[in-house]
Amino acid sequence: MWHTLQTALTPYILSPLTVLLCLLAAAGWVLGARRLARQGRAPSVWRTLSFFTGLLLCYAVIHTQFDYYARYMFFMHRIQHLVLHHLGAFLIALANPLPVLAAVAGDRRFPRLARAFAPLRRILFDPVVATVLFVGLIFFWLWPSVHFDAMLSLRLYELMNWSMLIDGVIFWLVILDPRDPRQARTSGFGVRFLMLVAALFPQILLGAYITFSEPGLYDVYAICGRAWPLSPATDQVLGGVLTWIPPAMMTILGALVVLRYYLNYEQQGD
Template sequence: MSLEDFFSTSVCYGAGAPEAGWTLALPTTLPLSATAIIYAVGALRLWRRSGRGRTLRLRQALLFCAGWMALAVALVSPIHALGERVFAAHMIEHELLMALAAPLLVASAPAAAMMWALPTPLRRAFGQAGHASVVQVVWAAISRPLAATILHGVAIWVWHVPALFEAALNRGFLHYAQHASFLGTGLLFWWALLPRSGREQAHGGAVMHLFFTSLHTGLLGVLLLVSPRPWYAAKAAGASLWGLTPLEDQQLAGLVMWVPTGLIYGGAALLLAGLWIRSSGQTDWEASHAFNAG
């Protein structure tokens, strides 16, 4: 079996046509299964060792499960198989990866649990690798909010260039690379922006980056919506599966990117704006109280 065959091989289960079934392909199911097992083992070990913080651990586990399920729905469920033929379903799949699974997984803070699942020598090796100067320099550069926002935006726009988009549909390896870049930059983007201990002062910048992302993704959605002709000829034949013309299929995909996805990015920005205002008010109150006490 060639590398191209390996990435293209999938097994669909379900009643009716293949496009209605579940897609089981090793490049997808193997990482999904391994991630779930590693997290479960590590989380159980942490649960047994920590008498305190169990409520936090449970909340993180629920967030991880929700994020993992969103990944499975996007990559294994009939949405993925239908997305091979229908552009709107393909768009739903991508938004599940970037705007739902990625923030849920980041919010679950799974690194500690997954590290505890590893044998001690391997855990130490990863720790030493993470402290390597080259790794730290690269990570510091790409994990800054501005860099993460740019990388995420570039991934979204570049993969919607018609030539690259259709190449990804026709070649299994490129299709997985497309999904990996959407998920990878999505994880980086949300990790750089979501609040965590010691980063309360960064809420203002995060709000700006989230609003910017909602604007440029909304712009791409609007361009798809108002275009007088389909952008992707490879998707034209499958639109009839939903009783749509190719142009209507593209318009529905643009609407998905514009409205629901914009609401997620915009809603996250509003939530962080509220946290920013609250933390600023608390800081002002503490400063005023300290001044009066002095």
């Protein structure tokens, strides 16, 4: 039992970068939350739970034995990206982590750093850019020739996964920002609805395209061998459905959260 667990948790290919970034994120939250608690502004248990569940899920799909299956089965790869780009990123963003992570700095301010990063942040958090990047990255990494290279090259593979996670978190941070848009001057709730709708349909189309295409769209899994003998057609259909339906459900979930915020602030406004 212990041995099985140990095997399951051992990363298929050790990535120091992944360990470092995950530890930094976890340590950042713990430190920031303690600083905030001293000021009586501790994040709620739910936020903490959401953050760590999201982080753990992402870690689990890229740095355990799961990663082996994600490299050698198309549909497992789609589950991996579902967690990185949708579920895990969604939970991390739902925890509203930026104020907590910013609290790590305490009273120190870094005006020069903030100024340097302000334009980048403005661009990445722009609703149009965030949506185009969100959908664009899904299409980019699923472009068959790009996908082929990413599965062969360790560096490209790592770049693929981290770009999906970071982009997912940014997109969901824009969607799930809990502040009143009128005061915080963030994207309005209507804009966020439009973002979700704009992201929804291309994903549905792509998922359906993969599902109904001739088998062999992603032949890298045949070239490199599958983790177990599963027919390429089944693998592709499963992968297509996983690209199609769960992301669409996450979009609805996002819309429900936005709706809740909207109703909250509407009531306050009255």
